[in-house]
Amino acid sequence: MKTRKLGSLEVSAIGLGCMSMTPIYNTPDPEEAIATIHHALDIGVTLIDTADAYNDGKNESLVGKALAGEHRTRAVLATKFGNIRYPDGRREVNGHPDYVREACELSLKRLGTDYIDLYYIHRIDPSVPIEDTVGAMAQLKAEGKIRHLGLSEAAPDTLRRAHATHPITALQTEYSLWSRESEAELIPLCRDLGVGYVAYSPLGRGFLTATINSVEDLAETDRRRDHPRFAPENIARNVNLLAALRAGAESEGCTAAQLALAWVLSRGEDIVPIPGTCRRKWLDQNAAAAAIAPSAETLAALEAAFQPDVAAGTRYPAGQMKRVHL
Numbered sequence: 137m138k139t140r141k142l143g144s145l146e147v148s149a150i151g152l153g154c155m156s157m158t159p160i161y162n163t164p165d166p167e168e169a170i171a172t173i174h175h176a177l178d179i180g181v182t183l184i185d186t187a188d189a190y191n192d193g194k195n196e197s198l199v200g201k202a203l204a205g206e207h208r209t210r211a212v213l214a215t216k217f218g219n220i221r222y223p224d225g226r227r228e229v230n231g232h233p234d235y236v237r238e239a240c241e242l243s244l245k246r247l248g249t250d251y252i253d254l255y256y257i258h259r260i261d262p263s264v265p266i267e268d269t270v271g272a273m274a275q276l277k278a279e280g281k282i283r284h285l286g287l288s289e290a291a292p293d294t295l296r297r298a299h300a301t302h303p304i305t306a307l308q309t310e311y312s313l314w315s316r317e318s319e320a321e322l323i324p325l326c327r328d329l330g331v332g333y334v335a336y337s338p339l340g341r342g343f344l345t346a347t348i349n350s351v352e353d354l355a356e357t358d359r360r361r362d363h364p365r366f367a368p369e370n371i372a373r374n375v376n377l378l379a380a381l382r383a384g385a386e387s388e389g390c391t392a393a394q395l396a397l398a399w400v401l402s403r404g405e406d407i408v409p410i411p412g413t414c415r416r417k418w419l420d421q422n423a424a425a426a427a428i429a430p431s432a433e434t435l436a437a438l439e440a441a442f443q444p445d446v447a448a449g450t451r452y453p454a455g456q457m458k459r460v461h462l
Contacts, residue, residue: 137180142332151183153412231261
């Protein structure tokens, strides 16, 4: 597996998003999920990404179990705080300095470790100056509890202010063929500041695998049914985008998912996608994308088909869209 740099942090060129290892899209097998994390480390996928918001902390607990013992030393462990989901469905963000410490201590306990390699604020709290939140994170770094600071779904000005308070290693934001908003300002700004870019949902929540053709392809409990891009009227338009992806994959001799990941990788050496999976089979296919170098003709065809803002529907429901790019 090739490596890339997020600021000063060296990681695998493709990481592993762990959100789906606990129930969200379906009900995964926890033993297979743990085996998937072990296999990731064995094949050189070092960046392991979770969050305290995933399944009310249970995702962190599973990742912690998988990384017990010598596995921990081979992983670059990333987690996030501040995006709170209550059992009754309510959501809030919290970037208060005292909460930063409280959340970190709880994550360390669930993860079974005494340090976190990359610690993100998951969503920006508009009621708290970002300087205060980052200042609290910097104190945790001084104490050795975290090693690198990150932001998720932050606006350009927020990133500038945060980076001026303490160097930010990585910005994590959704980025894929059908989510290209970051290209206008965020990715150039990251490059100006020397901040790495971690692309979550690089497969468009599974859409860019070219295996989802209607909302009926999703389980009744699948959270994507609440996402506008998967609503019947929107997915009927979005599936038309897949023709170019399928044609490109056939030309390159790879799967649609691999080509979608290779496109993200082609956007710059400072970009690291973290496709999520809970199965070794898909992990191997995703990891193989790091060795794919699409032709200029294939990339041009994808650019023509997947222009910015081409997707029908927003990437989150309205309530969640209010919590991104702050």
